[in-house]
Amino acid sequence: MPNARRPANPLAAKKRFGQNFLVDRNVLERIVAAAQLTPGDRVIEIGPGRGALTRELLAAGSEVWAVEIDRDLQRFLENEFSGEHNFHLVPRDILQTSLSNLLDPPFKVVGNLPYNISTAILERLAAERSLFTDAVLMFQREVAMRLLAGPDDPDRGYLSIIAQASFEIEKCFDIGPGAFRPSPKVWSTVLRFIPRPDNVFDRAEARSLVSKGFSQRRKMLRNTLKGVAGAEDVLDLSRRAESLTLEEWEMLAKSLV
Ligand code: SAM
16 A cells, blocks of 8 residues: 655754744844844854745845754755855754854854754853854743843843843844744744953853852842852842842952852
8 A cells, every 4th residue: 555644844844943934024124134234244144944034134145154953954955045155054053063163253143043942042152252243133032031131120030141241132123923934822032132342251150150149039149149258248138139230240240259
């Protein structure tokens, strides 16, 4: 008996790679506008997928290095952009890729990120931020709110402090689920990151201090930073971690680590 089942479509969205493809032209144009490209700019695109954003980046005159993990999409992209001399496929896992090995600085970074690993990607980008001028990236809206949260915002946490220490972060715009296929259950937000100079939070000890401070959100710093010698000389420890400004965290970290 011949097998009546149709072969699986290799380009169908794969959940494990966080694939939700952008299909709204207006949104694609707004992302490219947020990236403030000038012809000849060199861009690393994280997760090109079926190339919707890639096409717009190339049309804006950029030279694109597109980092894609999915073998089926790698084949598709090679084929789709075979005549395009400004397109370079990087068939790799972005979490295993050092940007400095891809091209010489400076460059830009753009990506509609796979949501399951978006903060891990941002952490890697923070470590290599001296290489690029800016990054325009899409996150799940809840994550974007944590990245943007200022003092006393209930969304403020470890991620807010570490991201804001590494980048000036601008909110560009929100996107509803209807702009993607398949449609995610959540809204998305596009953010622009401008690298900040090296600072104390590039040190693991400073990051671990922040992590300690936020380990029990409802507690005062007096409890969470118990055992951190000298903390009381720098700050009023009856405060909670989320109330501190970035400058106060910086002051604390500089005097303690
Ligand atoms: N840019 C496309 C778009 O907007 O339609 C696709 C965006 S989709 C949300 C995320 C893309 O990242 C997918 O193409 C997925 O295969 C790719 N991806 C997932 N994990 C990756 C990884 N570790 N390294 C590189 N690409 C990855």
